[in-house]
Amino acid sequence: MKNRYSTLFIQTPCYELMDDRLEPPLGLLYLATWLNRHGHEARVLDISSVPPHCWEQIIPQADVYGFSTYSTSFHRTLDILTLVKRINPSAVTVAGGPHATALPEGVKKHFDYVVMGEGEQAMLHLMESLEKGEEPPPILHGELVPNLDDIPFPDYSLVDVESYHRVVDGSSSLSVLSSRGCPYRCVFCNSIVLGRTGRMRFRSAENVWEEIHRLKTDLGVTSFRFQDDNFTLNRPRLREMTRLFEREEIRYRCFGRVDRCSREVTDLLFRGGCRHIAFGIESGSDAILRGMQKDQTTDDIRRGIFNAKASGLAVRVYLMVGFPGETWETVQSTVDLMLECLPDEFSVYPLIPYPGTPIYQQPEKFGITDINPDFSQYFQVRRGRESGYVFRTDSLDEEKIASMRQYVIEQLEPAITWAGDSKLNR
Ligand code: SF4
Incomplete structure (x- = not known):
């Protein structure tokens, strides 16, 4: 028995x-x-x-x-x-x-x-x-479920949905995951630790639409946040989702990569109800971006932000300071590029060598000499805008990285809203 x-x-x-x-x-x-x-x-x-x-x-x-x-x-x-x-x-x-x-x-x-x-x-x-x-x-x-459409939609009756505070375009929202994995291999990225060995998988446009339609019908939710690492990677699927979303009159926000946001893509996003996109910009220095294996250039950044803004999307950027090789000159390049592109919102955090990332696994390859083993300090941004500073190189220490971060905040905040202060998108 x-x-x-x-x-x-x-x-x-x-x-x-x-x-x-x-x-x-x-x-x-x-x-x-x-x-x-x-x-x-x-x-x-x-x-x-x-x-x-x-x-x-x-x-x-x-x-x-x-x-x-x-x-x-x-x-x-x-x-x-x-x-x-x-x-x-x-x-x-x-x-x-x-x-x-x-x-x-x-x-x-x-x-x-x-x-x-x-x-x-x-x-x-x-x-x-x-x-x-x-x-x-x-x-x-964990073996991968080959077809994501075979995974049932999350059952929200298991939690008290009313107790959460996420806001998208000014309205209460729920999150949806329409794909799993990321084909890129940025050396600092902790969001791909789980899927490092997995391939990129997408739910079908119909399956995503059906979940959205049910959440709208059953719970009255009309605003959504796509949790995918990169929502725009699959362009044919985006076209199909846009066609299906248009009749639902929803609002949503998502994450994207600047190099995967042509004007056609950003127009599709807006047509389907997207009003806010977040980009991991990280740095305004091509040398630092190469060191991160970010596979994006400063020209990609200019184009991606321009396209998103031209289509009517609010743009949030995430910036990083203190990647090995960072100098005051590269920090200034980041500030200058952002003041040129003028996204709507920004956040800036120090590099955190999360376990499982190449940076954590081979710190010496990146010139990192010390890593603080106290994981409770591994915060990108916490309450009061504080961050954790948890590693050193020969030319960077906690104090210097903190000053660089503070400098970026002081230079950008007069022109660009601190993301944590956004009223419309929490
Ligand atoms: S930072 Fe973004 S693009 Fe790079 S590996 Fe992580 S999720 Fe993928």
């Missing part, structure tokens, strides 16, 4: 953020919905914004506790782990997410199981094995 296990996925708070309850934990919702659809019993508990002294009152009993782990909040995930082991000493504990994928052996010391990479297939395999009384290996490699 099979045992039946109930699973609770817990979202770890990140109090240091300006607002850690912006949107429901999409990855955990995908996992719980997937397990439920396959006949298991899974719930999601998002304790973001809940103070630690209240955790015990709201964390229920479960047979399996699952966590998506991030380097910055890993210490807090361990606090929750201690608590759930007190609530149910015989519970099975599972860690997935970017931190567990990057450092599986270290994370394994604390959890019964570690899931590396995409979670759906691995969690299903784990639950089936546990329920049959088998002993799965402690580190599971």
Whole structure:
């Protein structure tokens, strides 16, 4: 006879953020919905914004506790782990997410199981094995679901949708993920740690439209934020999505790459309801961009921002200071380029060598001499506009990178809005 296990996925708070309850934990919702659809019993508990002294009152009993782990909040995930082991000493504990994928052996010391990479297939395999009384290996490699259209839409009844604050074009919004992976290999990027071995996969335009249509019909949501790393990579699909979105009269925002935003693309975005696009610009120095393996040039940046603005999109840029090789001259190039292009909003953060990235794995190759091992300091931007400064090279230290960042803020803020102050797009 099979045992039946109930699973609770817990979202770890990140109090240091300006607002850690912006949107429901999409990855955990995908996992719980997937397990439920396959006949298991899974719930999601998002304790973001809940103070630690209240955790015990709201964390229920479960047979399996699952966590998506991030380097910055890993210490807090361990606090929750201690608590759930007190609530149910015989519970099975599972860690997935970017931190567990990057450092599986270290994370394994604390959890019964570690899931590396995409979670759906691995969690299903784990639950089936546990329920049959088998002993799965402690580190599971998540196989990819080949066709993303086979993954059910996230079930928002598992969370209190009204408790989130994400705003797109001035209206409450929900996030949608229309593709997984990124074909680029920027050496600092932590968002591809999970999908490093995976290929780029897209949901079909019809499948994305159907989710949007259902969210609009069932929950009355008309504003969306696409969480894809690069929403515009697949141009035929974008044309088809635009045709389908036009009849829904929605508003949305997305992330893009400047070199994948021709005028045709930015016009399509606007026609389909997009009003805001965010670009990872990083630097105004071609030499620094090459060092990052960003595969974009300053001319791409000029063209991409120009096209987006000409089509009517608000443009947000993310800038980075302190990449190895950065000098005051390259910082000035970044400032000059942004004052020339005049995006609508900006944010600037220091390089953070997140576990799993090439920068973290081979720091010496980039001239990094010291890395602070305290992951709780690995913040790009936190409350009060503060950042974490966690590495040194022969010519850059924490103080110098902080001064560079402050200089960029002082130079740009008179002309461009600090992204965290945006009222229309939070
Ligand atoms: S920074 Fe953007 S383009 Fe580069 S690897 Fe990451 S997601 Fe892809």
